[in-house]
Amino acid sequence: MGRFLIGFLLTFGLVTSVTSPVLALDFFMRKSNDGVLYASGDFEVGDSAKLKKYLRKARQKPHTAWLESPGGVSVEGLLVGKTFRNYGLATHIPAKSDCASACVLAFIGGVIRSKHPAGRLGVHNGSMAFSDEYIDELKEVLLDDDMNIDDKLRIITILAETATARSMALKANYVQIMGVSMQVLFPSTETLHTDIDWLSDKELRQYNVINLVN
Numbered sequence: 001m002g003r004f005l006i007g008f009l010l011t012f013g014l015v016t017s018v019t020s021p022v023l024a025l026d027f028f029m030r031k032s033n034d035g036v037l038y039a040s041g042d043f044e045v046g047d048s049a050k051l052k053k054y055l056r057k058a059r060q061k062p063h064t065a066w067l068e069s070p071g072g073v074s075v076e077g078l079l080v081g082k083t084f085r086n087y088g089l090a091t092h093i094p095a096k097s098d099c100a101s102a103c104v105l106a107f108i109g110g111v112i113r114s115k116h117p118a119g120r121l122g123v124h125n126g127s128m129a130f131s132d133e134y135i136d137e138l139k140e141v142l143l144d145d146d147m148n149i150d151d152k153l154r155i156i157t158i159l160a161e162t163a164t165a166r167s168m169a170l171k172a173n174y175v176q177i178m179g180v181s182m183q184v185l186f187p188s189t190e191t192l193h194t195d196i197d198w199l200s201d202k203e204l205r206q207y208n209v210i211n212l213v214n
Contacts, residue, residue, distance in 0.1 A: 025069065025080070027054045029062060037062035037089070039080075043072030043102040048079030055087055064090040065110065071101025074126055074167065078174050081109025085178065090212075093119030100124070100196050105171070107209070108178045114212040120198050121209065123184070126167055127193035181207040 025047040028038050039051075055062075065084055071077075084091060084106065091110025093099050099107055100122040107113060107121065115121065128134040137159075141152050168189075172182050184199075184207040191197040204210040 069103035077102030077105030084109035123188035
């Protein structure tokens with residue numbers, strides 16, 4: 001059981017909060033040279049690397065990233081946000097656009113952060129429910145004939161606790177570095193993954209998620 005648990009934890013440590021992605025994040029700029037980088041779609045593994053490559057090759061350097069996304073891989077949200085910060089980009093949510101889950105993490109990376117009054121930012125609890133790797137590992141635990149039910153439940157509990165602690169530590173460190181109040185994490189922990197808590201303008205200003213009011 002020991003070797004299995006260690007291997008499981010190592011695998012689990014590489015797979016963080018994931019939603020079921022549909023379309024990978026797409027980056028583009030208009031020929032009008034307005035300095036805006038448009039980013040839309042689901043956050044998938046590799047999107048941060050794709051963003052860095054795009055910015056290195058871009059003839060016109062953007063000053064602001066406009067975001068619209070239902071979320072995706074949380075770690076990619078962090079990495080995209082760090083890239084925004086490293087390149088000194090502002091972030092903005094345009095009118096009638098939603099930025100949820102991993103997208104909010106990316107948005108926080110902006111040096112200056114704003115939204116249109118008709119734009120929304122939403123958070124919820126992360127989930128491994130849509131990670132095929134995680135589900136496969138759980139099946140392996142549950143179908144292991146060499147373990148009794150108590151050992152299986154203990155392993156599953158340990159894995160869940162480890163993932164939750166790791167995810168929260170990464171997010172807490174990130175939002176603090178980005179100058180956002182860690183209070184922003186509380187609404188997400190209180191909202192099921194199947195739901196979204198759309199943060200009010202008052203909350204966004206209170207948590208310093210928005211630092212420029214239009």
